[in-house]
Amino acid sequence: MRVLFLGVITAALSCAACSTVNEPEPAARTGFMASLPAMPSLPTIHMPNVNLADLHLPGTNRQAPQVDPDLEAVVYWRVIDDDILVVHADTHGCTVRSDFTVDVEQYDGDIYTVRLTRNEPDRCSQNLPWGVQLGFGFEELGVPNGGSIIVLNPIDQRAWDWNEPGRTAQTQR
Known part of the structure; x- marks a missing residue:
């Protein structure tokens, strides 16, 4: 009941x-909502500005490798077939691989940093705007198969005009 x-x-x-x-x-x-008491106002909280570069991943104390502005700028660099570093170095016609000292350091795991330092200045007078290609095998650099490379030399900031006459060539049949 x-x-x-x-x-x-x-x-x-x-x-x-x-x-x-x-x-x-x-x-x-x-x-119903009108019968409820008013909510207290929240205190104003001033949060600090946080930059992404200030953040660290848990378990690591490393930040990303930084370009070294004291090194000579290179025109461009790339990795071919995962085992050859190709650097386009600025030249006036006399630059060869032996003109550079290459310093390689293990950054983290299979990531390596590379610094290229010119030993002697290029004293020739040819106009070679694209520079000269210098190839370095991963094996000679001490980088294992599957490793990654980051070149710490700055990239040349010259303005490339891809449509400039003589810069590109068209082929005809």
């Missing part, structure tokens, strides 16, 4: 709480 009485009371209260009889539609939707 007691359970039945509680069930009837619960059903009556539920119907009364949800009933919209004799109430305008907007009041029925906001009546």
